[in-house]
Amino acid sequence: MGRKNFVLDTNVLIENPDCIHNLRNGEENNIFIPYHVLIELNSLKTNPRLRHIVSRVVDTLLANKEIIQFIRNDSSISRFTEEVVDNFILREINAAHIDSPILVTNDKILRLQAGLSGIDSEELRDSRPFESDSQRYTGFLEAAEPRVDNSFTWHEGKPMFHGAEGDELITYQMNVWNVKPRNVYQNLALMLMQRDGIDLVSIQSEAGYGKTYLALASALYLALERKQYEKIYVVKPLIELGTKMGYLPGDVREKMEPYVKYIQDLLVKLHTSRPANRIFANPGEEMLRYNPKRFEILPLAYIRGMNIENAIVIVDETQNLSRNEMRALLTRMGENVKCFCLGDTRQVDNPYLNDSNNGLNWIVRKLKGFSGYAHMVLKGDRSRGPITDMVLRAKL
Numbered sequence: 396m397g398r399k400n401f402v403l404d405t406n407v408l409i410e411n412p413d414c415i416h417n418l419r420n421g422e423e424n425n426i427f428i429p430y431h432v433l434i435e436l437n438s439l440k441t442n443p444r445l446r447h448i449v450s451r452v453v454d455t456l457l458a459n460k461e462i463i464q465f466i467r468n469d470s471s472i473s474r475f476t477e478e479v480v481d482n483f484i485l486r487e488i489n490a491a492h493i494d495s496p497i498l499v500t501n502d503k504i505l506r507l508q509a510g511l512s513g514i515d516s517e518e519l520r521d522s523r524p525f526e527s528d529s530q531r532y533t534g535f536l537e538a539a540e541p542r543v544d545n546s547f548t549w550h551e552g553k554p555m556f557h558g559a560e561g562d563e564l565i566t567y568q569m570n571v572w573n574v575k576p577r578n579v580y581q582n583l584a585l586m587l588m589q590r591d592g593i594d595l596v597s598i599q600s601e602a603g604y605g606k607t608y609l610a611l612a613s614a615l616y617l618a619l620e621r622k623q624y625e626k627i628y629v630v631k632p633l634i635e636l637g638t639k640m641g642y643l644p645g646d647v648r649e650k651m652e653p654y655v656k657y658i659q660d661l662l663v664k665l666h667t668s669r670p671a672n673r674i675f676a677n678p679g680e681e682m683l684r685y686n687p688k689r690f691e692i693l694p695l696a697y698i699r700g701m702n703i704e705n706a707i708v709i710v711d712e713t714q715n716l717s718r719n720e721m722r723a724l725l726t727r728m729g730e731n732v733k734c735f736c737l738g739d740t741r742q743v744d745n746p747y748l749n750d751s752n753n754g755l756n757w758i759v760r761k762l763k764g765f766s767g768y769a770h771m772v773l774k775g776d777r778s779r780g781p782i783t784d785m786v787l788r789a790k791l
Contacts, residue, residue, distance in 0.1 A: 399424040400493045402466075404484065404500035405435040407519040409448055412455040414519055418499065419462065427496070428456070429487040430467035447751040466491040485512050527740040527750045529599040529759040533772040534583065545593060545769035547583065554583060559592065559766040572620075573668040574612040578775035581609060587769040588613040588735060595725075597713070597736040597758050600773035603783035607711055608661050610735040614707040615671050617733065618689070624731065625705040627674065629658055629692045630724065632715045632745070655692050658711075659683075695720060704729040713738035715745040716754030724754075 401418045403426065408414065419426050440449045456463065468490035485508060488496050498509045498516040509516040535547045535554075547554045547565075556563045569576055569585040576582035581604070587596045588610065598606040618624045633654055663683065665671060672678040674690035685691065695716070710716070710724065713736040728734060738755040745753070762768040 400427060400496050401425065402427040402429065402484075402488055402493070402496050402498045403432065404429075404498065404502060404505065405432045405439075406501045407499050408432070408436075408452045408455075409439075409445065410501065410519060412448075412452045414499070415455060415459055415463070425464065426459075426462060427464045427466050427488075427491065427493060429484045430465060431483045431487065433465075447749050451751075466493070482508075485509060485514065488514055527753075527756045527759075528763075529597065529738075529740050529756050529770065530772065532759055532763060532770060533774075534587075534770050543764040544766045545587065545590075554579060556583075556586075558590075571609075571616045572612040572665055572671075574609065574665070576609075577605070580771065580773045580775055581605060584609055584771045584773060585613060587771060588733075589617070590769070592767065593769050594728075594732065594767040595734045595736070595758075595762065596768075597738075597755060597770045598773060599739060599755065599759075599770070601739055601741065603780075603786075604773035604775070606737045606773055607658070607709075608665075610709045610737055611658070611661055612665055613735070614709060615665060615674070618707055619671060619673055624707050624733065626688065626707075627690045628703065628706055628708045629655070629690075630695060630698060630708060630710045631655060631692065632695045632712055632720070658692060695724065698724055698727050701727050702729050703727050703732055705731045708732060708734045710734065710736045711738070712744075713755040713758070714740045714743050714753045715748065717745070717748060718752070718754060718757045721754030721757055 401424055403414070403418075411417075415426055418424060436449050436452060439445050440453075442449075466487050468487050484498075484505070488498065489512065496514055498505070498514055499519055500506060500509075500516060501518050506516040506518075535549070536542065536557075538548060542557050544557065544559045546557050548557065549555070550564060554565045556565055565583065565586065569582050569589070571585050571589065574585075576585055584596075584598055584606070587593055598610070600606050614624075614627045618627055631654065662671070662674070666675075666678075666683075670678070674686055676684040676686045708728065713721070715738070716724070725734070736755060736758055738753075740750050740753060740756050743749060743753055750756070758768075759770050763770065
């Protein structure tokens, strides 16, 4: 087959910036970018949901500018509206006199328009929505990928753990504070959180897969049964979608209560399954209160200036922390600290952050491969209940 001349639309670059290399296939094919694709990218860079992807696309274009041919015509610099951008792209293709161009676009209307203009087109075959680092790196590696510390591969249907000290086939099931994992991914998450030598574990999943429940169970086990730590901290960023926290009456504990009630509910559930008396001021009370010497829930602002030692720190909703906040928090960790960072980069509520530019994603991006760090994406069929299962399977 002869060399192909691919012309890329904006949407395929947004879907997968690496499509340039895939379509080029070494040096076999040519890649063309219409000038109006650059104009569209420029207009998208202010979109809070897309600007991180646009930045990645632009970095890819700059890194590959020697192998990309940019095309334009006299109308390229004219004023235009979104409705006629597609027409400009087709005009630029025609003006470039490319031999048998193939327009690669996921826009079906543009494909019809291209056909009417005598231009061949096709969809991007490896098109996939952009995923953050914390989604793409699931904790598992493909057989051909280079090994990194505290990762997994599949070996004859069983997970093989690649630790800093060697490989281990995981054939056992964890049982932590009477909590039994519902699937292999929960089992491995519990194993990582219990593992000596792993100080920082990040857990990514959609709501309903039990990441907070597993982290609390692990914290109770490590602090109360193994007695390796003196105190448990839960740190939570308070991203308010309605009434502001400052308008609520009471001290910081009373103000935080509406935002952390689910943590109280999970602790009561764990306490009912197996008594955790030492974290409560008076375990016999109907309304349980925490023993501040053993358990404390803190807003992020209270961490600044602290020196945390001999403790387990659970950071919930990590995707709502900025990179600087994440760094400020983790640098508060002193001797004998184990930290669990939980979140879902698909549910960013902080208006100044996005899928990629958030604390959870930065942890995975920067710490992957360190011997004291591990990451796991929770998934599977069973979650908190049958309704949640249906929602997750249906991708509502």
